[in-house]
Amino acid sequence: MPPEERFVCRFAAEPPQGPLPYGRWAETLQAEFLAACLKIDAEGEDLGEAGELTYYPDRTWSGRTYVPVTTRSTTGFELYGYVSFSPGDEHDEPADFYGWADFTDITADDHPDWRMDLTEEVVGGWRGEQGKVAAMTLVWGRPLMDGGAAVTAELARLTVDQCAIADERFTLLAPDAYREDYLEIALYDAKGNQLARESLYEDDGED
Numbered sequence: 643m644p645p646e647e648r649f650v651c652r653f654a655a656e657p658p659q660g661p662l663p664y665g666r667w668a669e670t671l672q673a674e675f676l677a678a679c680l681k682i683d684a685e686g687e688d689l690g691e692a693g694e695l696t697y698y699p700d701r702t703w704s705g706r707t708y709v710p711v712t713t714r715s716t717t718g719f720e721l722y723g724y725v726s727f728s729p730g731d732e733h734d735e736p737a738d739f740y741g742w743a744d745f746t747d748i749t750a751d752d753h754p755d756w757r758m759d760l761t762e763e764v765v766g767g768w769r770g771e772q773g774k775v776a777a778m779t780l781v782w783g784r785p786l787m788d789g790g791a792a793v794t795a796e797l798a799r800l801t802v803d804q805c806a807i808a809d810e811r812f813t814l815l816a817p818d819a820y821r822e823d824y825l826e827i828a829l830y831d832a833k834g835n836q837l838a839r840e841s842l843y844e845d846d847g848e849d
Contacts, residue, residue: 655815678741690717710782757838776817
C-alpha cells in the first residue's frame with residue numbers, strides 16, 4: 643500500500659474496559675468530581691449544588707484512564723468534567739486521582755435542533771511530523787435521536803477513534819487541531835448508516 647497522506651495517531655486510546663461506574667467505585671469518582679467542582683471559577687455566577695451525576699464510558703490513554711462526568715446543578719447550570727487516574731492492575735488499585743470540572747449555561751434542553759450533545763476537553767498532545775502537534779481531545783456525550791449504535795471521531799474524514807454507545811452515552815479520545823484539520827463526530831446506526839455529523843467548532847460554517 644502507498645504511504646499514508648496524513649501521519650497521525652489512530653485509535654490511540656484503549657476501548658472502554660469496564661461498565662459504567664456504580665456502587666463504591668461511583669462514590670469514589672463522585673468525591674473526586676465534586677471536589678473539582680468546588681474549584682471552578684464561577685465568574686460571579688451562583689452555580690448551586692450538583693445533582694445526580696451521569697458517568698460516561700472510560701477511555702485510557704498514555705497511562706491514565708479518563709471517566710467523563712456531567713450533572714445539572716440546582717440553579718440550572720450544567721457542570722461537566724472528568725476524573726482521571728492511574729488504572730493499576732490485578733495487584734494494585736487505581737491511584738493518583740485527578741478531577742477537572744467546568745460549567746456552562748448552554749444545554750441541550752435549549753437547543754431542540756441538536757442531534758448530539760457533545761462536550762470536549764484537551765487532555766494532552768501528540769507530536770507528529772515537522773513539529774506539528776495534535777491536541778489529544780476527550781469527547782463525551784449522548785445522541786439526541788433514536789437509532790444510534792456507535793460514534794466515530796474523524797479528522798479530515800479519516801476515522802481516528804470510535805466508540806459503541808452504552809446506555810445512550812459515549813466517550814472518544816482522539817487527535818484534533820492537527821495540520822489545520824479539525825475533528826468531526828459522526829453518529830451511525832447498527833447497519834453503518836450515518837445519522838448525524840457534528841463539528842466541535844461552532845464557527846466553521848458546516849452543518
